[in-house]
Amino acid sequence: MQLDSPLDAAYWSARYAQGQTGWDTGAITPPLLNYFLQMRLPRTARILIPGAGRGYEAEYLHAAGYDHVFVADIAPEALRDLQARVPGFPATHLLEQDFFALPTAPPYDLIVEQTFFCALDPSLRPAYAQQCAALLRPGGTLMGLLFDTEFSPPGPPFGGSRAEYESYFAPYFDFVHFETATNSIKPRQGKELFICLKKRQ
Numbered sequence: 328m329q330l331d332s333p334l335d336a337a338y339w340s341a342r343y344a345q346g347q348t349g350w351d352t353g354a355i356t357p358p359l360l361n362y363f364l365q366m367r368l369p370r371t372a373r374i375l376i377p378g379a380g381r382g383y384e385a386e387y388l389h390a391a392g393y394d395h396v397f398v399a400d401i402a403p404e405a406l407r408d409l410q411a412r413v414p415g416f417p418a419t420h421l422l423e424q425d426f427f428a429l430p431t432a433p434p435y436d437l438i439v440e441q442t443f444f445c446a447l448d449p450s451l452r453p454a455y456a457q458q459c460a461a462l463l464r465p466g467g468t469l470m471g472l473l474f475d476t477e478f479s480p481p482g483p484p485f486g487g488s489r490a491e492y493e494s495y496f497a498p499y500f501d502f503v504h505f506e507t508a509t510n511s512i513k514p515r516q517g518k519e520l521f522i523c524l525k526k527r528q
């Protein structure tokens with residue numbers, strides 16, 4: 328597939344500047360909230376939210392006492408929005424960086440995925456899985472949501488299927504959950520997979 332324009336910082340910045348942010352739910356979504364409420368990670372855990380956008384998950388985790396939450400996004404507008412909403416969020420944890428260029432040390436304990444994978448050029452999917460594995464400590468977790476549906480071209484978003492995705496993650500991760508989410512927001516019901524993958528030791 329040949330994309331018409333690169334999905335670079337200029338592209339995503341323009342989407343924010345023009346208010347074309349249809350993916351933005353305005354709040355943390357139930358599958359992620361439910362996971363966070365049940366997870367048993369120490370408050371010192373290092374958590375990364377790549378392609379975080381306005382970062383509602385980061386806002387929630389910060390308020391819940393997790394002090395080492397990092398968000399990475401190439402669009403400064405998105406990071407500025409989070410900073411304005413949550414002035415206490417550490418400025419040094421707002422990483423205006425390309426996910427694929429993030430340093431892999433020190434490692435993260437948890438990576439949170441929501442509508443970032445589907446925003447990437449699909450040719451980058453194997454590299455996404457590889458970079459997630461590189462960023463996590465052995466036994467670390469990649470969790471979140473992946474669309475299990477197709478979208479009308481042109482993307483983003485770019486859809487896909489469970490069978491396709493499995494092949495990207497299988498080289499690095501054990502699959503704890505990889506099934507249709509039961510508590511998606513209404514427009515996404517039946518169309519997204521809840522994933523929880525553990526990086527192999």
Ligand SMILES: C[S@@+](CC[C@H](N)C(=O)[O-])C[C@H]1O[C@@H](n2cnc3c(N)ncnc32)[C@H](O)[C@@H]1O
Binds near residue numbers: 400
């Ligand atoms: C569809 S939006 C999703 C934002 C957020 N996860 C949400 O659910 O609201 C995709 C986000 O990924 C960011 N992004 C795209 N490519 C990126 C890259 N290579 N590295 C870091 N962020 C990137 C965009 O700027 C945008 O904020």
